[in-house]
Amino acid sequence: MPRKPLRSIAGRTLLHRTIAMARAAIGARDGVALTVATDDDEIADHVRAVGCEAVMTDSAIATGSGRALAAALAQDVVPQFIVNLQGDSPFQPTGALGAVIAALEAGAPVATPVIALDWRALDALRDHKTRSPFSGTTCARAPDGRALWFSKNIIPAIRGEDALRASQPRSPVWRHVGLYGYALDALRAFEAAPPTVLEELEGLEQLRLLELGIPVMTVPVDPPSFDSSGIDTEADITRVEALIALHGDPTPPL
Numbered sequence: 001m002p003r004k005p006l007r008s009i010a011g012r013t014l015l016h017r018t019i020a021m022a023r024a025a026i027g028a029r030d031g032v033a034l035t036v037a038t039d040d041d042e043i044a045d046h047v048r049a050v051g052c053e054a055v056m057t058d059s060a061i062a063t064g065s066g067r068a069l070a071a072a073l074a075q076d077v078v079p080q081f082i083v084n085l086q087g088d089s090p091f092q093p094t095g096a097l098g099a100v101i102a103a104l105e106a107g108a109p110v111a112t113p114v115i116a117l118d119w120r121a122l123d124a125l126r127d128h129k130t131r132s133p134f135s136g137t138t139c140a141r142a143p144d145g146r147a148l149w150f151s152k153n154i155i156p157a158i159r160g161e162d163a164l165r166a167s168q169p170r171s172p173v174w175r176h177v178g179l180y181g182y183a184l185d186a187l188r189a190f191e192a193a194p195p196t197v198l199e200e201l202e203g204l205e206q207l208r209l210l211e212l213g214i215p216v217m218t219v220p221v222d223p224p225s226f227d228s229s230g231i232d233t234e235a236d237i238t239r240v241e242a243l244i245a246l247h248g249d250p251t252p253p254l
Contacts, residue, residue: 010241036087068083069187080184082187088231091240093224108215115223118171132236138176152202189212
């Protein structure tokens with residue numbers, strides 16, 4: 001999607017919505033700087049026009065996490081923790097940012113939110129992937145919350161699904177939310193390592209962390225008011241605009 005951050009969704013740009021959501025999530029929390037990292041002058045101008053700081057980063061940086069590190073290192077005081085909120089994920093669950101920060105403060109080198117899907121939500125995700133197979137990411141996690149794998153496929157495969165549906169309201173599938181928190185050293189290690197084959201095949205940068213042996217702690221959060229996936233396709237914009245028309249606009253004012 002050319003110029004994706006500047007695309008309009010129900011009258012507000014995608015990036016404008018992400019900035020507004022981030023500001024609301026930060027609230028009155030002290031010691032937090034909100035910065036948009038970009039390599040595009042038009043995007044930087046738009047960010048500043050809505051009253052947010054923009055940092056220009058090297059266009060050779062290949063991932064959002066690498067761009068977040070560059071923005072963090074450009075600050076007058078380099079932060080202990082860096083939260084990388086992806087610019088194309090403006091509809092985050094309430095409390096996701098706080099949950100990620102809490103996990104970092106408890107010692108997790110990397111933390112990211114996940115949502116438990118009930119059967120209806122799993123059916124909706126399966127239907128969505130018939131049209132947009134690379135939109136939406138799922139996560140397999142250990143009982144202690146450590147991420148075992150992330151995929152653009154729906155994981156795990158489910159044997160005996162009919163029996164499970166009859167016995168429990170929740171499916172075994174967790175949907176990943178596009179928000180990452182890093183301790184500074186973990187993010188430095190990520191950026192110092194080359195992309196991995198599996199990372200490039202799936203198009204998921206967090207797989208590099210798992211292949212490096214860096215634990216990723218997943219934190220369960222409640223679903224947002226509606227769809228929490230990123231905006232990747234024209235169909236995603238159409239779907240979100242229909243949800244806004246039906247349920248109202250969840251994006252707070254700036």
